Every structure is written in C-alpha cells, then in structure tokens.
Amino acid sequence: DTAVSQTPKYLVTQMGNDKSIKCEQNLGHDTMYWYKQDSKKFLKIMFSYNNKELIINETVPNRFSPKSPDKAHLNLHINSLELGDSAVYFCASSQVAGDNGETQYFGPGTRLLVL
Amino acid sequence: GDSVTQMEGPVTLSEEAFLTINCTYTATGYPSLFWYVQYPGEGLQLLLKATKADDKGSNKGFEATYRKETTSFHLEKGSVQVSDSAVYFCALNPGGSYIPTFGRGTSLIVHP
Numbered sequence: 328d329t330a331v332s333q334t335p336k337y338l339v340t341q342m343g344n345d346k347s348i349k350c351e352q353n354l355g356h357d358t359m360y361w362y363k364q365d366s367k368k369f370l371k372i373m374f375s376y377n378n379k380e381l382i383i384n385e386t387v388p389n390r391f392s393p394k395s396p397d398k399a400h401l402n403l404h405i406n407s408l409e410l411g412d413s414a415v416y417f418c419a420s421s422q423v424a425g426d427n428g429e430t431q432y433f434g435p436g437t438r439l440l441v442l
Numbered sequence: 443g444d445s446v447t448q449m450e451g452p453v454t455l456s457e458e459a460f461l462t463i464n465c466t467y468t469a470t471g472y473p474s475l476f477w478y479v480q481y482p483g484e485g486l487q488l489l490l491k492a493t494k495a496d497d498k499g500s501n502k503g504f505e506a507t508y509r510k511e512t513t514s515f516h517l518e519k520g521s522v523q524v525s526d527s528a529v530y531f532c533a534l535n536p537g538g539s540y541i542p543t544f545g546r547g548t549s550l551i552v553h554p
Contacts, residue, residue, distance in 0.1 A: 370486075431478075435485050
C-alpha cells in the first residue's frame with residue numbers, strides 16, 4: 328500500500344489556468360506538508376497542516392491555496408498559473424508537528440509544467 | 443533563522459570508493475538531524491537520522507554522527523555502489539518549532 332500518494336503525477340497546462348493537486352496519506356499521521364522543488368532540486372516548504380489546521384504558511388503567492396478536508400488529505404489549488412510555477416510539488420506527512428525527531432514521509436511528486 | 447549547508451555537487455565516484463558529503467547547520471535549540479535520499483523520479487525518503495548530540499545514525503552502509511561542537515552531520519559510506527546514485531539532502535527539524543529546513547541537496551553519481 329502506498330503511504331503517501333499524489334495525483335496527478337504529471338500536469339501540463341497553459342498559463343492562466345487553474346489546477347489542483349491532491350494528496351492522501353494512509354499512515355494515520357497528524358501533520359501534512361506541501362513542498363516545491365525547483366529544477367536545481369532546491370526544496371522549499373510552502374504549507375503545513377496539523378489536524379486540518381494551517382500551521383505553516385511560508386511566503387507563497389496567494390494564488391496557492393491549500394485545503395485539508397480531513398487529516399488524511401491535503402490538496403493544493405493553484406489559480407492563474409504562471410511559467411514560474413513549473414516545478415515538482417511534493418506532499419509529505421509526519422506524526423506530530425513540533426516533535427523534532429519525527430521523520431517526514433514524502434509522496435512521489437507531481438511534475439507541473441506551465442506552458 | 444535556521445539553515446543547512448551542504449557541499450555542492452555533483453560528486454562523481456567510481457564504484458567501491460569512499461563517500462563523504464559534508465553538512466553543517468545553524469539552529470537555535472537542539473534540532474534533530476536527518477539525511478534523506480531522492481532517487482531519480484521519486485520522492486525523498488529517510489536514509490538516517492540522529493536526535494541528539496553524539497548520536498550516530500546508520501542505514502544501508504551509510505553513517506552520520508551528530509557533532510554539536512562543530513554543528514555538523516557529515517554523511518559517509520565506505521564503499522559506494524552504482525545503485526547509490528541519487529540526490530542526498532541534509533535536513534534539520536528544530537525543537538519547539540514546526541518548520542523543517544533542508545539543504546540544497548548533493549547529487550551523487552557512481553560509475554561502474
């Protein structure tokens with residue numbers, strides 16, 4: 328069974344469109360994250376939710392809006408896509424936010440290409 | 443703020459060579475330290491971790507020791523294989539805060 332899954336795996340779209348990426352974890356974890364990885368592999372945290380509550384909201388354009396319908400799901404909606412949004416987006420989960428020993432479990436990534 | 447600095451890659455080695463990837467950090471408090479590995483086309487996965495000073499994390503022949511005096515967590519392996527080719531990320535998870543910090547990643551290429 329996949330621990331952290333994301334859909335879609337690939338997303339090719341035009342500038343100006345709106346798109347969503349979905350994430351689900353079956354590990355029973357309390358905390359979920361979205362990361363953006365650029366072409367140089369730099370990983371930047373975007374958001375984190377703990378038990379459906381937003382706890383991390385880094386400097387991200389407000390075109391990006393996360394939503395957590397329950398603690399097993401964290402979706403990312405992106406409005407008015409721009410060329411610079413092209414990247415790989417990773418979802419991750421961990422057991423307890425703020426517990427500094429906790430491992431993060433990553434999904435396989437969503438490769439977004441904006442044309 | 444917290445930061446993690448890794449040596450720039452790519453690191454290119456022949457099979458069975460010794461590997462060191464340097465990682466140093468700055469953080470307030472007492473963070474836990476991690477190495478994650480990302481194989482091509484995949485997400486990151488935990489390689490090893492250490493939660494307090496002088497702890498040694500180890501897995502699959504890789505080791506790293508949490509050195510508080512030098513604020514370092516260098517990754518080592520005695521004999522690399524082609525299958526170790528991947529990008530390696532050093533990371534810290536600070537005490538009392540929610541924001542994990544990742545290094546920029548070091549690409550390792552191992553030739554037969």
